[in-house]
Amino acid sequence: MDTVVQLIVNGLLLGGVLALSALGFNIIFGVMRVVNLAHGDVIVIAALACAVAYAHWHINPLLLLPFTALGGFILGACIQRFLLRRLPAEIASAEASSLTLTFGLSYFLAGAGLAIFGGQIRSVPYLTGAIQLGAISIPQARLLAFVAAIVIAGLLGVFLRYTSIGRAIRATSMNLDGALACGVDAEFVRTISFGLGTAVAAAAGTLLSYVYTFNPQDGIPFTISAFAVIAIGGLGSYTGALLGALVLGFAQAFASYYAGSTLADAAPYVLFVLVMLVLPQGLLGRRTS
Amino acid sequence: MKIAGWAIAAVALIVLIVGPLHLNGYWLNLLYQTVLFVGLAYGFNIISGYAGYFSFGQIAFFGVGAYATGLVVLNLHWDWTIGALLGGVLCGVLAVPIGAVMLRLRGPFFALGMLGLAQTARVFASSSTALGSGSGMYLPPGSSLLPVYYWTLAVAGGAFAITWWIDRSAFGLRLQAIREDEAIAATLGVATTRAKVTAFVISAIIPGLLGGGYAWFLTYIEPSSAFSARVDLQSIVMAILGGIGTLWGPLVGAVLMTQVSEALWANFPQAYLMIFGGLLVVLLIVLPRGIVPAITARMQKRASPSAGAGMAMGSTQPGPERS
Numbered sequence: 001m002d003t004v005v006q007l008i009v010n011g012l013l014l015g016g017v018l019a020l021s022a023l024g025f026n027i028i029f030g031v032m033r034v035v036n037l038a039h040g041d042v043i044v045i046a047a048l049a050c051a052v053a054y055a056h057w058h059i060n061p062l063l064l065l066p067f068t069a070l071g072g073f074i075l076g077a078c079i080q081r082f083l084l085r086r087l088p089a090e091i092a093s094a095e096a097s098s099l100t101l102t103f104g105l106s107y108f109l110a111g112a113g114l115a116i117f118g119g120q121i122r123s124v125p126y127l128t129g130a131i132q133l134g135a136i137s138i139p140q141a142r143l144l145a146f147v148a149a150i151v152i153a154g155l156l157g158v159f160l161r162y163t164s165i166g167r168a169i170r171a172t173s174m175n176l177d178g179a180l181a182c183g184v185d186a187e188f189v190r191t192i193s194f195g196l197g198t199a200v201a202a203a204a205g206t207l208l209s210y211v212y213t214f215n216p217q218d219g220i221p222f223t224i225s226a227f228a229v230i231a232i233g234g235l236g237s238y239t240g241a242l243l244g245a246l247v248l249g250f251a252q253a254f255a256s257y258y259a260g261s262t263l264a265d266a267a268p269y270v271l272f273v274l275v276m277l278v279l280p281q282g283l284l285g286r287r288t289s
Numbered sequence: 290m291k292i293a294g295w296a297i298a299a300v301a302l303i304v305l306i307v308g309p310l311h312l313n314g315y316w317l318n319l320l321y322q323t324v325l326f327v328g329l330a331y332g333f334n335i336i337s338g339y340a341g342y343f344s345f346g347q348i349a350f351f352g353v354g355a356y357a358t359g360l361v362v363l364n365l366h367w368d369w370t371i372g373a374l375l376g377g378v379l380c381g382v383l384a385v386p387i388g389a390v391m392l393r394l395r396g397p398f399f400a401l402g403m404l405g406l407a408q409t410a411r412v413f414a415s416s417s418t419a420l421g422s423g424s425g426m427y428l429p430p431g432s433s434l435l436p437v438y439y440w441t442l443a444v445a446g447g448a449f450a451i452t453w454w455i456d457r458s459a460f461g462l463r464l465q466a467i468r469e470d471e472a473i474a475a476t477l478g479v480a481t482t483r484a485k486v487t488a489f490v491i492s493a494i495i496p497g498l499l500g501g502g503y504a505w506f507l508t509y510i511e512p513s514s515a516f517s518a519r520v521d522l523q524s525i526v527m528a529i530l531g532g533i534g535t536l537w538g539p540l541v542g543a544v545l546m547t548q549v550s551e552a553l554w555a556n557f558p559q560a561y562l563m564i565f566g567g568l569l570v571v572l573l574i575v576l577p578r579g580i581v582p583a584i585t586a587r588m589q590k591r592a593s594p595s596a597g598a599g600m601a602m603g604s605t606q607p608g609p610e611r612s
């Protein structure tokens with residue numbers, strides 16, 4: 001019984017971590033229909049920067065959060081403004097070329113991480129303890145990531161719902177033509193959205209620096225699990241993404257206990273393929289044409 | 290004109306076959322790398338260029354071919370060429386169910402699904418004791434690179450020949466119809482699933498056959514070299530540089546780029562991924578269609594200045610815009 005409760009707790013916390021790493025990806029996909037293959041690499045670079053800062057100057061990564069998020073915002077806005085916007089706009093090739101561009105960016109960032117931080121595995125040895133509740137143990141680092149995921153998701157929800165830029169972002173993701181007709185500057189909205197998505201990814205990397213160990217070439221698994229989360233939940237849907245993260249978190253927690261860690265590593269991928277085949281719209285996805 | 294073309298092709302083939310007998314180690318190695326990437330770029334080009342399904346995971350089949358060869362050589366003590374051949378066959382067989390499932394996903398879903406497949410294969414290889422886990426498998430060192438070179442040349446030549454056939458066959462037209470608009474292709478009577486899976490199988494067999502030679506060349510197989518991100522990225526960049534969905538694009542891109550990449554890899558191994566990733570980004574913005582379509586367009590424009598840009602690129606130009 002205790003094992004099951006512990007696994008549920010693990011799944012819940014892992015779900016929080018996954019939700020955190022999928023949030024930014026979801027913003028970018030929701031607004032621009034761009035699958036950002038460099039998403040995981042942004043997470044990894046932010047985490048590595050925090051690990052280096054901790055190792056050299058003992059700076060608590062939480063204090064760096066505003067700076068990594070700002071850095072992420074600038075990076076993302078520049079990617080949209082100077083790169084993605086210049087792609088040829090033909091309908092048939094636009095999707096493939098934005099995908100290929102972010103594929104190239106992913107290697108660029110991984111290579112830059114390798115050149116800057118070196119190839120070794122880094123981590124932040126901070127908050128390594130666990131809270132004991134009877135037989136259940138709750139790792140502090142994951143709890144922090146879980147709480148932060150909820151806070152960031154909440155702030156994001158308020159921003160999207162109650163500010164005029166947020167409303168413009170939602171309008172653009174719902175119906176581009178309608179938004180344009182109402183005078184929304186779609187290019188500006190895209191730049192802000194890409195910046196915002198990348199900022200959230202960098203924030204996620206900062207918080208996850210407590211949870212995992214990182215090396216510059218770890219980006220792709222994060223991208224895949226982020227994609228799995230939002231594909232399961234329904235692309236572009238924010239509540240769906242949280243649900244998807246929980247489903248995946250539970251699946252991974254139980255799989256790693258009952259079937260070993262190799263299978264647990266493959267779980268996001270297997271689940272993603274299964275859901276895409278059975279429920280192409282995801283669990284809570286909007287039906288689009 | 291046609292006779293001249295055949296004559297040039299025959300001369301090139303003779304040079305490629307006889308030339309290596311007189312080359313020393315460095316140049317033979319460079320020639321081997323060039324031919325290898327020509328083959329890989331053609332493999333990517335069929336499913337991604339002609340059929341329009343961008344696959345970032347063809348390296349999975351390359352790795353399967355490498356591991357199959359390792360298993361055959363170490364356990365059955367057969368010649369590596371038989372292993373590489375079996376590896377290619379295995380990839381073709383595996384690609385039928387994988388293609389039937391994965392090709393139901395579209396656009397970014399397919400691309401990510403394939404990327405995930407390669408990732409999962411790498412994780413599987415590094416945890417399977419039968420495949421030597423993370424520490425890999427050692428093959429008996431070969432005496433000469435020449436057999437591997439000829440094997441790779443034959444596969445790359447075959448890949449070119451198949452692309453040549455696809456480029457002028459009804460099958461190729463079906464693939465291009467799928468690329469432009471799959472729903473319309475289906476309503477016009479194209480058996481889309483069969484065409485896509487066939488293209489996918491061809492695109493899997495080519496890297497499968499090449500992986501076996503690569504394993505014998507390295508004499509050592511481990512997950513990160515068999516499922517090498519560098520090889521995957523490089524073959525995609527080459528195909529896009531030359532022009533995907535064209536007959537000559539992968540050849541031009543791979544021949545040019547291998548020389549650049551070998552120089553980079555020798556001098557800046559640390560910055561290699563960064564430079565190549567950045568190059569891909571710049572390329573997509575500056576020369577999105579690749580070298581070959583750009584040249585064809587210019588030549589045709591010169592021949593008939595009145596023809597619009599839309600007509601100039603022939604089959605390589607995406608067709609009429611969807612409504």
